[in-house]
Amino acid sequence: MSISQLFIHHFRNITHAQLTLSEQFNFLVGDNGSGKTSFLEAIYMLGHGRAFRHQQSNRIIQHDQPELVLHGKILINGHLHSLGLSKSRSGDNRIKIDGDQGFKIAQLAQLLPIQLITPEGFDLLSGGPKYRRAFLDWGCFHHYPEFFALWNNLRRLIKQRNAALRQSTNYAQLKHWDKELVPIANQVSQIRRQYAENIIPELLSTANDFLPEYQIDCLYNQGWDVQADYAQVLAEHFERDRQLTYTALGPHKADLCLRSRQIPVEDLLSRGQLKLLVCALRLAQGEYYTQQRQQRCLYLIDDFASELDKDKRALLAKRLKQTQAQVFITALNQQQVSYMCDENDKIFYVKSGIISS
Ligand SMILES: Nc1ncnc2c1ncn2[C@@H]1O[C@H](COP(=O)(O)OP(=O)(O)O)[C@@H](O)[C@H]1O
Ligand SMILES: [Mg+2]
Numbered sequence: 001m002s003i004s005q006l007f008i009h010h011f012r013n014i015t016h017a018q019l020t021l022s023e024q025f026n027f028l029v030g031d032n033g034s035g036k037t038s039f040l041e042a043i044y045m046l047g048h049g050r051a052f053r054h055q056q057s058n059r060i061i062q063h064d065q066p067e068l069v070l071h072g073k074i075l076i077n078g079h080l081h082s083l084g085l086s087k088s089r090s091g092d093n094r095i096k097i098d099g100d101q102g103f104k105i106a107q108l109a110q111l112l113p114i115q116l117i118t119p120e121g122f123d124l125l126s127g128g129p130k131y132r133r134a135f136l137d138w139g140c141f142h143h144y145p146e147f148f149a150l151w152n153n154l155r156r157l158i159k160q161r162n163a164a165l166r167q168s169t170n171y172a173q174l175k176h177w178d179k180e181l182v183p184i185a186n187q188v189s190q191i192r193r194q195y196a197e198n199i200i201p202e203l204l205s206t207a208n209d210f211l212p213e214y215q216i217d218c219l220y221n222q223g224w225d226v227q228a229d230y231a232q233v234l235a236e237h238f239e240r241d242r243q244l245t246y247t248a249l250g251p252h253k254a255d256l257c258l259r260s261r262q263i264p265v266e267d268l269l270s271r272g273q274l275k276l277l278v279c280a281l282r283l284a285q286g287e288y289y290t291q292q293r294q295q296r297c298l299y300l301i302d303d304f305a306s307e308l309d310k311d312k313r314a315l316l317a318k319r320l321k322q323t324q325a326q327v328f329i330t331a332l333n334q335q336q337v338s339y340m341c342d343e344n345d346k347i348f349y350v351k352s353g354i355i356s357s
Helices: 036-048 106-113 121-128 129-143 147-165 175-210 230-236 236-246 270-294 312-323
Strands: 002-009 015-018 025-029 067-076 079-088 093-097 116-117 214-219 255-260 298-301 327-331 346-351 354-356
Touching: 002 036, 002 312, 015 354, 025 036, 036 067, 036 106, 036 116, 036 298, 036 327, 036 346, 079 106, 106 129, 106 312, 116 270, 121 129, 121 270, 121 327, 129 147, 129 175, 129 255, 129 270, 129 327, 147 346, 175 214, 175 230, 175 270, 230 236, 270 298, 270 312, 298 312
Parallel strands: 025 327, 025 346, 116 298, 298 327
Antiparallel strands: 002 015, 002 067, 067 079, 079 093, 214 255, 346 354
16 A cells, blocks of 8 residues: 555644655655654554654644644555544544544554654664564554454453452452453464464564574563463462552563573664664564555654664665565655665655655
C-alpha cells in the first residue's frame, strides 16, 4: 500500500499542507524545528490515532486551534481509498473511511501498516520489555485477526485482577478472575509464540546482513516458565502477587531477548550499531509482512543520517530500496540523502511548517 495524497491541517507547526507523494522514496529536508518530524507524526497518526512523541492531543493540535484534520488517499491493491481522521482538544477522534464514519482506530491501523524508525527508537533494544512486546504485537495484530480482541481482553482482565488483589485475603477470592484470565493468557501467548517462531529467523538473517561481525540470538520469553501451567503459576504466586499488589507473571510480561555472546545487545553494541539493529528488526518485520500479505508497509525514518557512518547509511538505503515500499525519510540537508534519490522519488523542503516540493 502507499499514500498517494496527504492533507494535513493544524498539526503541530503545519497549518496546512496538501501533498502528492511518491510511491517510493519521499525525502523531507529542512532545518531543526522546521516540521519534518511533525510530518512523519502526521502519517503515523493517520495509522494509529495518536502521534509517536506525545500521546496528548493538546500537544499535537496546532496552538490556538480547536482541532487537527488529516486526510489521505491510499492505494491498496490497485484500489484508491480515502482515510480521514480529526481530533479535537477534548481528545475525540472522528474517523472516516471511504466517506463513512464510525470506524475504530484499529481499522485504520489495519489499512496503514507502518514501520517507524526514529532516533528515540533505541528503546526497542535498550528500553523495557514493553517496547519489544509492542514490536511482537504489531506482527500479531497484522497477521492474526483474532489477536486484537484477545489482547484487549487480556489488558482488562489483568487490570481487574490487580485491583482484586488489593482487596483479597485468600486465593479463593481471586479464582473466578483467573478462570477467565487463564485461557485468554494462553491464547495470547500461543499467537505470540507462533509469530515469534516465524519472525525470529527473518530478524536474525537481516541482523546478520547489517552486523555480520556479531552472532546475535533472539529468544521469546512468554512471561512465565514455559513448562508451567499458567493457572498453577497464578495460584502458587498469589501471596507474592498480593504483597506486590500486581500480577508478577504472565503474558503482560512477555519479552523478546536479543543477545550476542550471552550479553544483552544494549550492553554490547555502540549506538550506531544499535540503530542498525533496530533498522534490521523493523525491516525484517516489514518484509515478512509483505511476504505473507502480498502488501507493502510504510517506512517512516526520522533523522536518517544520525548515528550512522557513510557505509552504514548506504547499506540501509540499499535494503530500503529493495523493499520497493513507500518510504519517508527526514534529513537536515539534501547532501545527506541525494545519493539515494532516484527518478521516481520526491524531495520536499520544509521551512517553518511549510512543505514545498
Ligand atoms: N502544537 C503545536 N503547535 C504549533 N507548533 C508546534 C506544536 N508542537 C510543536 N510545535 C513546533 O513545531 C516545530 C517543528 O518541530 P519538529 O517537527 O520536531 O521539527 P524538525 O523535526 O524539523 O526538527 C517546533 O519548532 C515546535 O516548536
Ligand atoms: Mg525532527
